Structures are given as structure tokens and as C-alpha cells.
Amino acid sequence: MARVIVNPLRSPAERRNLLLGVIFASPWIVGFLVFTLIPLGSSLYYSFTRYDLLGDPVWIGLRNYNLLLTNDADFRVVMYNTLWWVLISSPLGVISAFLMALLLNTNILGRSIFRSVFFFPSIVPVVVTAFVWQFLLSTQYGAINGVLQGWGFPIIPFLANPAYVKPSLVLIHMWSQGSAMVIFLATLQDVPRTLYEAAEIDGANSWQRLWSVTVPMVSPVILFNLVMSLISGFQNFTLPWLMTQGGPEKATEFYAIFLYRNAFQYLLMGKASALAWFLFVIIVLFTVLVFRVSGRYTYYAGGGR
Amino acid sequence: MATQTSTQAKSLALAKTTTHSKGRLRKLGVAGLLSELLKYVVLLVLAISFILPFYWMASSAVKNDNQIYTVPPIWLPSPALWNNFWDAWNTPSLNFNLYTYNTVVKYAIPAAFGTVLSSALVAYSFSRIRWIGRDTVFGLVLATIMIPSWVTIVPLFIIFKQLGWLNTFLPLVIPRFFGNAFFIFLLRQFFLTIPTELSDAAKIDGANEFQIMFRVILPLTKPALTVVALFSFMDAWNDYFAPLIYVNIDSQWVLALGVEKMRAAVYEMGNQQLAYPYLMAVSTLVTLPIFVAFFFAQRTFIEGISLTGIKG
Numbered sequence: 333m334a335r336v337i338v339n340p341l342r343s344p345a346e347r348r349n350l351l352l353g354v355i356f357a358s359p360w361i362v363g364f365l366v367f368t369l370i371p372l373g374s375s376l377y378y379s380f381t382r383y384d385l386l387g388d389p390v391w392i393g394l395r396n397y398n399l400l401l402t403n404d405a406d407f408r409v410v411m412y413n414t415l416w417w418v419l420i421s422s423p424l425g426v427i428s429a430f431l432m433a434l435l436l437n438t439n440i441l442g443r444s445i446f447r448s449v450f451f452f453p454s455i456v457p458v459v460v461t462a463f464v465w466q467f468l469l470s471t472q473y474g475a476i477n478g479v480l481q482g483w484g485f486p487i488i489p490f491l492a493n494p495a496y497v498k499p500s501l502v503l504i505h506m507w508s509q510g511s512a513m514v515i516f517l518a519t520l521q522d523v524p525r526t527l528y529e530a531a532e533i534d535g536a537n538s539w540q541r542l543w544s545v546t547v548p549m550v551s552p553v554i555l556f557n558l559v560m561s562l563i564s565g566f567q568n569f570t571l572p573w574l575m576t577q578g579g580p581e582k583a584t585e586f587y588a589i590f591l592y593r594n595a596f597q598y599l600l601m602g603k604a605s606a607l608a609w610f611l612f613v614i615i616v617l618f619t620v621l622v623f624r625v626s627g628r629y630t631y632y633a634g635g636g637r
Numbered sequence: 638m639a640t641q642t643s644t645q646a647k648s649l650a651l652a653k654t655t656t657h658s659k660g661r662l663r664k665l666g667v668a669g670l671l672s673e674l675l676k677y678v679v680l681l682v683l684a685i686s687f688i689l690p691f692y693w694m695a696s697s698a699v700k701n702d703n704q705i706y707t708v709p710p711i712w713l714p715s716p717a718l719w720n721n722f723w724d725a726w727n728t729p730s731l732n733f734n735l736y737t738y739n740t741v742v743k744y745a746i747p748a749a750f751g752t753v754l755s756s757a758l759v760a761y762s763f764s765r766i767r768w769i770g771r772d773t774v775f776g777l778v779l780a781t782i783m784i785p786s787w788v789t790i791v792p793l794f795i796i797f798k799q800l801g802w803l804n805t806f807l808p809l810v811i812p813r814f815f816g817n818a819f820f821i822f823l824l825r826q827f828f829l830t831i832p833t834e835l836s837d838a839a840k841i842d843g844a845n846e847f848q849i850m851f852r853v854i855l856p857l858t859k860p861a862l863t864v865v866a867l868f869s870f871m872d873a874w875n876d877y878f879a880p881l882i883y884v885n886i887d888s889q890w891v892l893a894l895g896v897e898k899m900r901a902a903v904y905e906m907g908n909q910q911l912a913y914p915y916l917m918a919v920s921t922l923v924t925l926p927i928f929v930a931f932f933f934a935q936r937t938f939i940e941g942i943s944l945t946g947i948k949g
Contacts, residue, residue, distance in 0.1 A: 346769065352846050353768030359755040360778060363815020368781060371789035371796070378791060385795070435680060448935050449684045452691075455927055455938070457875040459893045460920040464694045467913055475693050475710045482709030507687070511942045518943035559783070567785050570877050574897065588787055595791050596882065605791045612788045619783060 372612075378605035385599050396606035406582070406590065413498070414587040418565040418618075421502045426557050429509040433516035434546070447517065454510030462574035465504050466491065491576055494583035501572060501584065512557045519553040520546065548631040555626050559619055566615050587611055691924070698722065698918035702910035718914070725918035731902050733919065735888070736895040743806045744880075744891060745873035751813035752820060752869035753862055759816040760824035761850050765836060775825075782818045790882070797883065808883040809876075813869065820865045823944050827861040828854055864941035867934065871927065892923050 354361070379396055381389035400407050432450050436443055453461065468475050469490035477487045490500040523546060531541045547554075569588035572578065578585035578593075591611070595604035692712075697705065699717040726733045762768070763775045797808040831854060839849045855862065877893040885894065896919050903912040931938055 349766055350768040350770075353762045353766040353771055356758050356762030356766060356846070356850075357774065359814065360759040360816035360821065361774075363755075363812065364777075364781065367793065367812050367815060368784060368789060371792035372784075374792040374795075375788060378795075385798070432683070435676065435683075438676065440676065440680065444935070446680055446684055447939065448931070449687050451939065451942075452928070452931060453687060455871065455875075455931060456924050457877070457893055457896075457927070459875075459877050459896045460694070460924050463896065463916055463920055464690050467697065467917065468690055468693055473706045473913055475689075478708045478710035507690075514939050514942045563783055563785060567787055574877075591787055591790075595794070601791050601795065608785075608788045608791060611785060615783070615785055 375605040375608050378602055379609050380606075381602045383601040383605075385601060389602065392602070396603050397610070400603070400606060400610065406585070409582050410585050410587055410590040413583065413585055414566060414568075416498060417501075417568055417586060418562055420498075421505045421568075422558060422561040422565045424502055425505050425509050425561050426512060426554065428506040429512035429557065430516050430550075430554065432509070432513045433520055434542075436513075436517055437520040447514070451510035451514055453508045458570045459574060461504065461508060462571050466575045469500055492580055494581045497576060497580060497583045501575070504571065512561070515553060515557060516550065519550045523549045551626075551630045552632055555622070555630055558626075559622055562618055562622065563615055566611060566618075694917045694924075695921050698725075698914055698921045700914045702908060702914070705910055705913050721914050721918045722922060725899070725915035726922060728899065728902050728906070728915065730905060731895055731898060732887075733892070733895055733922075736890050736892045739806075739884075739889055740874060740891040740893075743889075744809055744876075745870045747806075747810045748813040748873040749866045749870040751810060752817050753866050755814050755816040756820040756865060757824055757850070757855065757862065760821045760828055761846075761854065763821065764825045764828035765831075765833075765850070765854065766846065778816075778818050778821055794882065802883075804884055804886050804889055806884060806889070809873070809879050817869070820869070823941070824858070824861055824865065826944060827858045831857055860937070864937055864944075867930070867937060868941060871930070874927070896920060896923055 378389060380391060380393055382392050382395075383389035436447055436450070440446070467473065469477075471477055471487050471489050471492060474490075476490070481487060488496065490496050527545050527549070528541055531545050536544065567588050568586050569592065572584040572586055573589055573592070576584045578589045587607070591604055591607045594600045594607060696712060696714055699719055699721050700711065700714045701716075701718050704711050704714050759778075763771060763778070793808070797803055800807075802808050802811075835853055835857075836849050839853050844852065875893065876891070877897070880889075880891045880894055884891070890898070896916070899916045899919055900912045903909065903915050
């Protein structure tokens with residue numbers, strides 16, 4: 333082992349390890365090629381075609397993109413809805429998860445019970461979440477409107493009014509942030525106690541300790557949760573699809589729903605692929621932007637792992 | 638044995654409660670007591686808002702067609718129609734026994750098996766074998782988490798259609814045999830905690846890499862493998878989207894699709910007022926296994942989630 337290796341692959345042991353490593357990693361390598369990289373390429377190709385699955389794809393150049401960007405009123409609505417959703421629901425989701433974690437990280441009785449209760453909604457089937465909330469929020473039979481009515485308040489059309497439906501979905505989104513909360517909680521518990529003690533000795537109050545110790549220490553995890561939430565926010569499908577089918581008045585017609593309709597209801601595979609690639613580019617740009625902006629504010633212990 | 642304990646200790650530390658400085662309670666004045674009180678009020682209000690929807694679901698499941706639209710809402714239905722669970726499950730025109738079989742036997746079990754096996758192999762490569770370019774490839778694995786699944790959905794659908802796989806479970810199960818980035822990451826973290834001396838000792842005894850993995854490493858990381866199996870089983874159990882696209886014929890429906898079709902099926906029966914009680918009854922039944930699993934394996938769930946997220 334003390335021998336200096338100039339070309340690492342020259343040693344038989346290294347070559348054997350490379351071979352073994354690749355063999356063990358081959359499921360992922362093959363899967364990446366077959367289920368990600370090649371489809372990525374073919375969806376780029378399809379995005380330049382007209383393709384209805386019956387005939388062969390017909391090359392039409394940039395027409396799909398052109399039509400989407402210049403001559404598609406629905407697409408503009410969908411973009412608005414989606415950006416609204418991402419910009420509102422992702423930060424609120426992350427903030428609510430963080431606040432719940434902070435609360436659970438204080439000295440409280442029954443912490444693990446509260447933690448389980450807060451966490452559980454994030455692992456129930458989405459179909460169940462969708463229908464239970466649809467029922468709860470319904471104007472006719474819903475528990476929430478029932479209680480409001482019983483107290484003499486007017487009925488709130490949570491899901492039937494285009495102005496209320498997105499905030500209602502945000503509420504449900506915040507309700508199912510258990511995984512992010514658990515990740516925050518684990519991180520908060522890893523923050524060294526000595527930092528808080530030092531801050532306390534320096535006379536920092538609890539608000540200052542939060543802003544100067546806790547937030548910087550968990551900032552990489554805030555960033556991680558935010559990025560994951562942005563990426564999934566752009567792809568939000570099942571909840572609005574089951575609860576509102578994009579309505580009322582297209583107020584919940586989000587990007588993924590629009591893509592699904594074009595691909596699997598109208599069989600416009602070319603247009604759907606153009607939508608998919610456009611989404612991909614937007615997500616990459618957003619992620620890069622978030623990383624750029626956060627770079628200054630994110631603290632990595634040990635100078636950046 | 639020592640390594641197993643250290644792995645467990647590490648994961649336990651994640652979930653461990655942090656003890657605050659002792660003097661705090663003594664220092665509490667009136668303001669302190671008030672803020673403590675406020676904290677518990679907030680916790681309780683939150684807890685109720687998290688539990689109430691589930692209580693509403695279960696209690697509505699046993700309501701009759703009158704109780705369901707009473708104002709103010711009935712929280713404790715009397716009489717409770719426990720039969721609803723049976724009747725809803727056996728709604729004519731739906732077949733929830735078949736959907737359960739499809740979900741578990743055709744989807745969740747093979748998917749969990751494929752995920753554990755492939756993710757463990759790949760994680761082994763990224764943690765126990767030193768090869769040139771390993772860290773670059775591992776970085777690529779993590780980067781793929783960010784690729785939206787919608788970008789590849791159209792070509793994948795076309796490929797599976799051309800293969801004749803539509804309306805079979807192959808498009809749902811086969812991709813699970815090629816590793817899952819989150820679980821590869823999670824298992825790699827566990828595999829890294831096992832000292833290399835163990836592998837070296839096995840190597841001296843003449844074991845090859847596969848034998849080392851299956852006889853030495855995997856037995857030591859059973860808790861982590863359980864987490865992966867549990868999560869991937871649950872992913873499949875909860876999955877609505879992939880079945881919607883790939884196996885959307887009634888003989889192949891999974892539970893999620895069966896629940897979705899419930900309302901239409903009740904309307905077909907003629908008594909529309911029963912739509913919500915029946916829908917809530919099957920929702921309760923489909924959630925119940927998740928609840929039971931969570932109840933008995935809370936620690937496993939919560940540690941598993943923590944570990945997929947911690948990457949700094």
C-alpha cells in the first residue's frame with residue numbers, strides 16, 4: 333500500500349475494485365440510463381413533435397413551445413396558479429414544520445406523543461387526506477361549516493370559491509408537513525448545547541438565541557427542506573386532482589394537472605413533453621436561484637461538507 | 638455486535654430528548670409560568686387540529702344517511718352503524734378484497750423487495766468498495782432526487798405501452814429493482830458505520846464481496862433494511878398516481894383507486910346520502926394498517942425520516 337500509484341488503474345487491485353464497484357452499483361447505473369436519462373432525451377425529442385400515440389411523431393420544431401408561450405390562455409392561468417402555489421405553500425410549509433419542531437424541542441411533557449400526532453398525517457394515503465378534507469371543508473355536510481353554521485356564522489365555500497380554494501389547499505399542505513418537521517427536530521437536537529450556554533452567558537435572550545444560534549445552525553436543513561418542497565410544489569398533482577379536479581374556474585389547475593390532461597386525456601404527447609421540459613428548466617432555475625441566494629446565509633459546520 | 642450497538646446508539650441519539658439546563662424551572666416567575674401555559678395551549682390546539690380530521694373520518698364512517706347532514710355536526714353518532722364498514726367494503730360493483738390483493742401481493746411486496754435489494758447493493762458499492770469515480774457517481778445519485786418525475790412520464794408511458802406492460806404491474810414494480818436515491822443514501826450512511834476490519838477479516842477467510850455483503854454487512858444493518866422495506870411498502874400502499882396512469886382497469890385497481898371510485902359506486906346504488914359514510918368507512922379501513930404499523934414502530938418511522946433528511 334505504501335507504493336506510489338501513478339496511474340490508479342494500473343494496479344490490479346484498483347481495477348478489480350472498479351469492476352466490483354460498478355457491478356454493485358449497476359442497478360442504479362442501468363436504471364438511471366433506462367428510466368431517467370434516455371426518457372429525458374426522448375421527451376426532449378417528443379417536445380419538438382406532434383404525437384398522438386397512434387401515428388408516428390411528426391417533427392414540428394419549436395411550435396409546441398411557441399404555442400404555449402404566445403398563444404395559450406390556459407397555460408398562463410396554469411403558470412400563475414403554479415407559481416402562486418410554490419411561492420406561498422413551500423415557505424409556509426417549511427415555516428410551519430420548523431415552528432412545530434421548535435415547539436417540540438422545548439422542555440415539554442409528552443413530547444413523543446405530540447411528535448407522533450403531528451407526524452402521522454404525512455404518512456396516510458393521499459387519497460384519504462383528499463377525501464377527508466374535501467368532506468370537512470364541504471359546504472353541505474362539512475364539519476367546519478357545520479360548526480360555523482351552528483354558531484350563526486355564514487357558510488364559507490372553502491373549495492367552491494376560486495378565491496378560497498388555494499388557501500384551503502395550503503392549509504392542508506401545512507397539515508401534512510410531518511416529515512419535514514421530524515427532520516428539523518432531529519437537526520435541532522444535534523445543535524450543541526454549549527452554543528446556547530455560551531449565548532446565555534453573553535446575555536442573549538431567547539429570541540436572540542433563536543436567530544443567532546438555532547437558525548444558522550440548522551440553515552442547511554432549512555435549505556434542504558425548502559428545495560425539496562419547491563421541487564414537489566411544482567409537481568403538485570394528487571391532492572388538487574382528487575379534491576377539485578383543477579376547479580373551481582381553473583383556480584387549482586396546476587402545472588402537473590395540465591400536463592396530465594394534455595398527455596393522458598387529450599393524448600397530445602408532443603405538447604405534454606414540451607410542458608415537461610419547460611417545467612424541468614423552471615425547476616432547475618429555481619433551485620439554482622435558491623442555492624445562490626441562500627449561499628450567503630447558510631452555515632456549514634467544518635467549512636462546507 | 639459492538640458495531641450494531643454503535644449504529645443503534647447513533648440513531649437513538651437522533652431521537653433522544655434533549656435535557657435543558659436544570660435551573661430553568663426554578664427561575665420561572667409568573668411570566669415564565671404564563672409562557673409555559675401558553676406553550677401547552679398551543680400544543681393542545683395543534684394536536685386537536687391534527688387528530689380531529691381522523692376522528693371526523695372514523696365517526697362519519699358509522700353515520701346513517703340522516704346523521705351525515707345534521708347541523709351542527711354530530712360528533713358521536715348514535716346509533717353507530719358499525720355495519721357500514723362491512724357494507725362499504727362489500728359495495729356491489731367494487732371489490733375491495735381484490736384491490737387489497739392487488740395492492741399488497743402484486744405491488745407493495747415486490748416493490749419493497751426490489752427496493753431493498755437494489756438499494757442495498759448500490760449503497761454497498763458507495764460505502765464498502767473503493768473505486769475510482771465513486772464519489773462523483775454518488776453525487777449524481779443525489780442530484781437525480783431533483784429531477785421531476787413529470788419530465789420522464791411521457792416517454793416512460795410510451796415505452797411501457799410499446800412493451801405491452803400497460804394494465805400490468807410491471808411499470809410499477811420493475812423500476813423499483815434499480816435503486817432509489819433516498820434509500821441508497823440512507824443505507825450508505827448505515828454501511829459506513831461498520832468498521833472495515835470486519836470486511837477485511839471476512840476477506841481473509843476467503844469470502845467474496847457478495848458473501849461479505851449478505852453474511853456480514855446486511856445482518857448488522859437489519860434496522861435500516863427494515864426502515865427501507867417499511868417505507869417502500871407504504872409508498873406502494875399509498876400510491877395513487879402510478880396506478881392511475883399504468884394500471885387503470887377495474888380488475889387491476891389498487892386500494893387508492895378503489896377508494897376514489899367509491900362515491901360513483903354509491904351513486905350507482907341509488908342512495909347518494911351514503912356516499913360520505915361509505916367513503917369515510919373505506920378511508921378508515923385503508924388508513925388503519927398504516928396507523929397500526931406506525932403505532933408499533935413509531936421509533937423506526939421517525940428515525941428513518943430523520944436519516945433521509947440529514948445531509949448538511
